[in-house]
Amino acid sequence: MSGCKGPITTFIVEPFVPHNEEYYLNVVSDRLGCSISFSECGGIEIEENWDKVKTIFLPTGASLTPEICAPLVATLPLEIKAEIDEFIQSHFHLFQDLDFTFLEMNPFTLVDGRPYPLDMRGELDDTAAFKNFKKWGDIEFPMPFGRVMSPTESFIHGLDEKTSASLKFTVLNPKGRIWTMVAGGGASVIYADTVCSLKESLLRESLHFFSLTSPSNSKIFLEPSFYFVFKSSRSLTKFLENSCSCKS
Incomplete structure (x- = not known):
């Protein structure tokens, strides 16, 4: 796929739901708030009917009330307006509670008068994992297609x-001879640019930086990192490390 190779390990099999109506609903966050979009013409032809999509913007910190939501459902038949209005608000509250950055249903329909998603796509904010690990359960953030983590990368x-703390370790070239271990993400970019400017980018082994909060974190992080470095590089010629001050 686009020059990348890798196993396809996830498949979705779902029952067919007979339906007549198809609606579109999407919430996406940006720097200043969230945009909520709704259309009565959802499904595979949503792009051709984009002019029928209604969108409202909700500033960060504001609550979604029936009054704010009203423009989205203004043209719906009276018998389903209240149900879909409530569904849109519930959809948004779920979006906020689970720290989504994108949550789309295209389409959803009505089954026995109740909203029923037929196709759904969501994107979670992985920086919120520390506070949502119980809600998210065993959810995994997939790597880009064709990219498989090594055991050391997975561990870190x-x-x-x-x-x-911030702990990052990415193997760029398992046969490389230049390793960088840098305290701080910004510094790691400067080090990487410097190495590449010296015409040695093909020898770079890893992108490796850390920002630790305690000596115990330092030990746990550095031991597998050093083990991987010296195990992988028989002819290790350069290892660049800058000092890190750990506070207990």
Whole structure:
């Protein structure tokens, strides 16, 4: 797929639901708030009917009330208006409670007078994992297609999700000879740019930076990192490290 190779491991099988109406609903966040869009012409032809999509903007911190939601459902038949209005508000409250950044139903329909999603897509804010791990359960954030984490990358990624520290480790070239271990994400970019400017970008092994909060975090993070470095590089020629001050 686009030059990338990898296994396809996830499939969705769902029952067919007979229906006549197809509605579109989407909530997306941006810097200043959330945009809520609704259309009575959902489904595969939503792009062709984009002029029929109604959108309202809700500033950050504002509550979605029936009065604010009213323009979205203004043209609906009276017998379903209240039901869909309530559904849109519930959809938005779920969006906020679980820290989605994008939540779309295209389409949803009505089954026995109740909204029923037929197709749904959502994107969670992974930086909210520390406060939502109980609500999210065992949800996994997939890597880009064709990208598979090594055991060490997976281990450090798991640490990063469970601590207030920032721990990042990405293997760029397993056969590389230049490793950088940098305290701070900004510094790691400067180091990487410097290495590349010296015409040695093909030798770069990893993108590796940390911002630790305690000595115990330092030990847990550094041990598997160093083990991976020296196990992978028989002819390790350069290892760049800048000092890190850990506060207990």
